[in-house]
Amino acid sequence: MEQQPVLEMRGIHKQFPGVKALSNVDFRLFSGEVHALMGENGAGKSSLIKVLTGVYSIDQGAVKLSNQPVSLKSPLEAQEAGISTVYQEVNLCTNLTVAENIFIGREPRRFGRILWKQMNRNADKLLKDRMQLNIDVTLPLHAYSVAIQQLIAIARALSISAKVLILDEPTSSLDANEVKQLFSIMQTLKQDGLAILFVTHFLDQVYEISDRITILRNGNLVGEYMAKDLPKLELVSQMIGKDLTQLEKLPSKSASEQFEGNEIIAEAKQAARKGAIEPFDLKLRKGEVIGLAGLLGSGRTETARLFFGADALDQGTVRMSKANQHIQSPRKAIEHGVAFCSENRKTEGILDELTVRENIIVALQSTRGWYKPLSRKKQNEIAEHYIQLLNINPPHTEQLIKNLSGGNQQKVLLARWLLTQPKLLILDEPTRGIDVGAKTEIQRLVLDLSAKGMSVLFISSELEEVLRVSHRIAVLRDRRKIKEISDQEMTEHSIMKTIAGG
Amino acid sequence: MRQLYKHHLFWPVAILFSLLLFNFIYSPDFFSIVVRDGKLYGSLIDILNFGAPLMLVSIGMTLVIATKGIDLSVGSIVAIAGALSCLIISRGNDQNTLSLVLSAMGMALLLSLFLGLWNGLLVAKAGIQPIIATLILMVAGRGIAQLITSGQIITVNSPKYAFIGTGALAALPVSVFVVALMLAIALLLTRKSALGLFIEAVGCNPEASRLSGIRSVMVLMLVYVFCGLCAGIAGLLVSSNVSSADGNNAGLWYELDAILAVVIGGTSLNGGRFYLIGTIIGALIIQTLTTTIYMIGIPPEITLVVKACVVLIVCLIQSETFRKTLVHRWNTRHYTAEREATSHVNQ
Structure with missing residues (x-):
């Protein structure tokens, strides 16, 4: 019984x-x-x-x-x-x-x-x-x-x-x-x-x-x-x-030497912030995906925030190649083509009382300034385009974003940043709380974007995911960048060992 | 029908109409409007004219509340603006010269812009919570107004100055046009440019807005400056209407009436979405209520209590939670006889 x-x-x-x-x-x-x-x-x-x-x-x-x-x-x-x-x-x-x-x-x-x-x-x-x-x-x-x-x-x-x-x-x-x-x-x-x-x-x-x-x-x-x-x-x-094996296939990525000749998009020189990250150097070349690996609290997010000007630097510089000033504020960062998808969707991402449409266009609109509003027709076109492209569900431009599920909110935020056509896209835990299907979708998107020449700084707690999308991986431990790993060395085992300090 | 019922203006408009209907039943000549000397007279016109300062203050307050802020100092700014312009006019040799009146009004508005900027600096730059930041000017502002008037009531004798508060254009009070102008400016700025989106974004989530590249500090400063300007213009209307400035009582409790008008109009104190037209209707509801209370001759000692009761009812009707509970209660109602019958069955 x-x-x-x-x-x-x-x-x-x-x-x-x-x-x-x-x-x-x-x-x-x-x-x-x-x-x-x-x-x-x-x-x-x-x-x-x-x-x-x-x-x-x-x-x-x-x-x-x-x-x-x-x-x-x-x-x-x-x-x-x-x-x-x-x-x-x-x-x-x-x-x-x-x-x-x-x-x-x-x-x-x-x-x-x-x-x-x-x-x-x-x-x-x-x-x-x-x-x-x-x-x-x-x-x-x-x-x-x-x-x-x-x-x-x-x-x-x-x-x-x-x-x-x-x-x-x-x-x-x-x-x-x-x-x-x-x-x-x-x-x-x-x-x-x-x-x-x-x-x-x-x-x-x-x-x-x-x-x-x-x-x-x-x-x-x-x-x-x-x-x-x-x-x-x-x-x-x-x-x-659907059948998973089909989904899991990602376009093959190119080896990291291939980027050697590419122009440098963004560069950090001895950049540091007290209590957040010790001085580090990092170069991002055009079309390259760099993964940040490390444990929770190892300084991954802090590193990313410096590239976006979300926090102030204590020493060193972080600058985009074409700019002569270093990045001081999110506003300046966006102007120079940096986009930052925060890991804290609720507190740093969504504008909960506003619609999907407004959430998508807000970053682009802020770069245009208040006196050059996008027409409502244009806004609808943009929103509908991204809803279709990223498969956002429910597919309504006027739905309030707080009524969407976590994964769909994430896609709306991704749309917000893709719309600004960044040169450097920072993704901090973009697949957290997202199911397998959407996860592969996002990973594939990252590789597509990189093939089109966008540089990506990719942060994830899932090592396997970082390995799948990155051309080069910077390993962090205890708020310090300890190593850069590329090509043959890029295996789960070697990274784990580096993280563990072996 | 459902669409109509769901519209955000449905309840404010319904409440305003029922108030007007009550007045109509109580005294049918409430709606009568007569023309005298090319000017319209009647209760409805009075509501528009006397309600104008409140509507102005509420327009500014709406934008401030949309950013999750609040401005308690508007009443004091009303008093200061009125006091300064009356002081300048009263010092003039000929109080009725146009240039004197205009420069007095200009000075008063300049000062209210500055006071708005002060609030904005405290909130946006110094990071003081809006309720405290504006409380400072609410208290200090009364003192400043009394300093300007030296504790006296300044009276002016200037028909040109009295024009904006009592005069008429195309038979309608001038104040109505002033309100219409400021409303049009606010609507244009927020709905035809991207400012409205920025204000709502900052109200929803200041940090997310900053990370989206919005200059939150600028947006905050701007709404407080605009709110100060609206209060300043309201101060001119109030003092011009009675041709005098009273530092103690001009604009007293305006901040509370304005907050009420904004909330009745459907804007949440939690920031985010704002509704300017709703606010105007909210202000009209409050002014109609005041007029009604005077008209039906409620003894002065209980007017405030009556007003409070009506406001409570208005707010309850506005509350979705309350309406839902009411509907739920109605749908699951039991009659005493039925309850007895069922309890009998259960035994």
């Missing part, structure tokens, strides 16, 4: 204006299992989770928790019913302390007074016991890296005695060691009988940790499988509805 699921969803429908987010989706979750929810961007994963957490109400269908029908009208109700969630982008207050973040709204009190010492002790114990994390809980959250913040968010969810734990892309900003730590924590929780719903784009991780897999495509249920019975290739083709 089969065990009773702790959570059961039947025939879920959810309609948005112009988009059918979920149509007739079933989903079950057993206690003591890790269940991976898979699907491309806009497949309905986020919608399904938002239904579970009470953010969205459903149009049709039923949700049962421990065989009791429930109607989850608000995130609070969902939490009280035992469903806790950790979102992709950390939803904590960075200016509060770690302990406050964990116990916010549930502080230990006596006579209405908060018992700070006890709260700090509890937080400390919780993090040590369940997360193997030994940190000062009285420091504000922003004193810690995103990875630690993520673990704290999970600890918070755990402390709200959960039956069901939803982890939405928990690993997207963690490095390999942290992922390992997280997985060992998930294993323990699983053995304690917790039901874990796990969403990720990393296929290997799915197989490493999950027992069961549910696949969604375009808001429809494709099927539910046991992880051990579903080969990886099969999973991917089910997700994208």
Whole structure:
């Protein structure tokens, strides 16, 4: 006899204006299992989770928790019913302390007074016991890296005695060691009988940790499988509805010597910024893709930001070849043909209340100045062109960007920068939180652009991806550029060794 | 129909119409307009004329709020502008010379531009939160206005100056044309150039805007300067209307009425999208409400309470969350008899 699921969803429908987010989706979750929810961007994963957490109400269908029908009208109700969630982008207050973040709204009190010492002790114990994390809980959250913040968010969810734990892309900003730590924590929780719903784009991780897999495509249920019975290739083709081998083929890249004669597009000479990156030299030639490899916090983003003038230099110079001044501000950088796609989509990328059209044209418009507006007709043409080119979904120019899925927002930002026709394109984690299909699309785009003569500075936590697109790789460790690697040397093994300091 | 209902101006316009309808039922001659000496007279004309300063201040406030800011100093700028222009005119030998009146108005506007620039510098360059930065001038500004008037009420005797606040052009009050001009300038600048996009972008996300190459600092300075200018013109209208300047009371609480008008008009205090026409309707709603309260003879000691109640209702109707809750309650309503019947069944 089969065990009773702790959570059961039947025939879920959810309609948005112009988009059918979920149509007739079933989903079950057993206690003591890790269940991976898979699907491309806009497949309905986020919608399904938002239904579970009470953010969205459903149009049709039923949700049962421990065989009791429930109607989850608000995130609070969902939490009280035992469903806790950790979102992709950390939803904590960075200016509060770690302990406050964990116990916010549930502080230990006596006579209405908060018992700070006890709260700090509890937080400390919780993090040590369940997360193997030994940190000062009285420091504000922003004193810690995103990875630690993520673990704290999970600890918070755990402390709200959960039956069901939803982890939405928990690993997207963690490095390999942290992922390992997280997985060992998930294993323990699983053995304690917790039901874990796990969403990720990393296929290997799915197989490493999950027992069961549910696949969604375009808001429809494709099927539910046991992880051990579903080969990886099969999973991917089910997700994208196409054969993967076709997609994986990238145009072959040329060897790095070929760029020796090309003109230098951008050059950093002994550039440095205190607390961000030690002095480094870096040359980018026309049409060359340079990858930055290194661990989280090794100074990859900081290096890229100097090329865009987003932060001020302390010493040295960073300049574009044709310019006689060095790059001082994003505005100057854009004028000289630099574009920068930030890794922080939400805080440094999208203009959330504005439409897809406005988000696309904003950088071009700012280079033209306020008195030379693009006509509305021109704007629509541009937006429609890029929506088609990058396959942005839903394909409406007037949709507010905040209503798009993460991957589609990323494509809109890419469109914003491609539109400025940059000579140097900086991509910081462009494929984070993006599914396989879109990921290869973006990688292919990078190689296409380089073939057309655009230089690209490419940052990614996934070494394999950096290797696939780069002609040359600069390796960083502890805020210092330690080596440049090209051609035969460019293997995962040699780079790992360099990063590790071997 | 659905399109109409979804339009962002639907609720402001509906509220304005229901206020006017109430007035019409209460006193049918509310809508009567008579022509005397080539000038129109009537309650509606009064609403336009007396509401003009508020509309002006609200236009500037809309742009400031669109950048996620706020300008609390507009009331004080109204007082300062009126005080300075009245002071200059009152010092003149012949108060009615055109050049004197024009230079007085010019000086007053120049000063309000400068005050707007001061706010802009504090917010954009010094990085002080807008509510605090403009609070400084809100408090200090009253003092400056009183310094200018030496604590007295300055009266002027200049028909030429009184013209902008009480005169008529083509039978309509001059102030209406002033508002129309400033509205046209604001609409042209924001909708026909890219400034509107930049303002909304900065309001949505200042850091993302900076990284997109927008000069956030310039945009912020510009909206505060424009807001100062609007308040300055409003100050001229107010003082010209009564031919005197009162540093203590001119423009008192204008900042709050203006913020209210902007919010009723559909612009969010969170910045981003802004609606200038909505703001104008919002200001008209507030002015109509004030007129209505006077007209139906509510005792002065409770006028503020009545105004507050109506404003609360207006804001509730405007709130989407509230409307949704109301609709939800209505759709899932239970009648006492039914509840008893079902509980019986359950047992």
